[in-house]
Amino acid sequence: MIVRRLKDAEKGDRKIVSEGWDSTRLALRNDNMGFSFHITTIYRDAELHLHYQNHLESVYCVSGYGSIEDLATGEVHTIEPGTIYLLDQHDKHILRAEEEMKMACVFNPPLHGKEVHNAEGAYELDAEEVKG
Template sequence: MIVRNIKEIINSKYDVSGENWSSRRLLLHKDGMGFSMTETIIKKGTETYIWYKNHFEACYCIEGEGEVEIADKDGNKTGEIYKIYPGILYALDKHDKHYLRATSSDMRLVCTFNPPLTGEEIHDEEGTYPAIAE
C-alpha cells in the first residue's frame, strides 16, 4: 500500500513549479500504478499554454475557478471555452492543445497522467512534458 501526506511533498523535489503553476507529484511512474496523480495550483490571473502530446491528462477541480480554451493545431485560440470550478472534471483525451487560466482565484486541481510522470517534469517550449523512456 502507498500512503503519502501532501505535507511531505511540499518543498521536496516533487513540488515542481513554473511561472504560473505549482504541481505536487503524489503518485509517480516508480510507484507502478500505471498513472500518476498530482495536486496542481494554477495562479490567479495567469494563462498557460499546454500541449500534452505524450500524455493523457484528466483534471478534477476542487477549489477556485478558471477556464480551459481549446487551441487549434497551430496553438491559436479557438474561442471554445469550458468553465472550470469545483466539481468539474476535464479530460484531454485527444492530446488537446489548450490554454489554462485561473480567473477569480487560484485554482486547485487533482490531475492524473497516463503514462505516469517521473516527478520532476516541467513544460518545455511547446507546453509539453517529455515522453518517458522505458
C-alpha cells in the first residue's frame, strides 16, 4: 500500500512548476499502477496550447473556472467544478483559465515525474517506453 499526502508532496520534488501551471505528481510510473495521478493548478489567465500525442489524459475540475477548446472542431466547453474531460483521441486543444483552476489528472501511460510540455504541447515518451 502506498499512502501520500498532497501537502507533503507539494514541498518536495514531486511538484513541477512551469509557465502557467504547476503539477504535483502523487502517483508515478515507478508506483506500478499503470497510470499517473496529479493535482494540477492552472494559473488565472493562463492559455495552454496542448497536444498529448503520447498520452491519454482524463481531467476533473475540482475548483475554478475556465474553458477547453477542441482545435479539431472549434467547439469550446466550459470547465467548472464537477466537469471532467477525457482526451481520448490525443486531442489538440487550448485550455484557458479565467480564474485559477485545480484539476485532478490521470495519464496513461504514466509519467515518470519530471515532464514538462515540449514545443508541441506534449510530454515526451522515455526511450524505455518507445522500445516497449
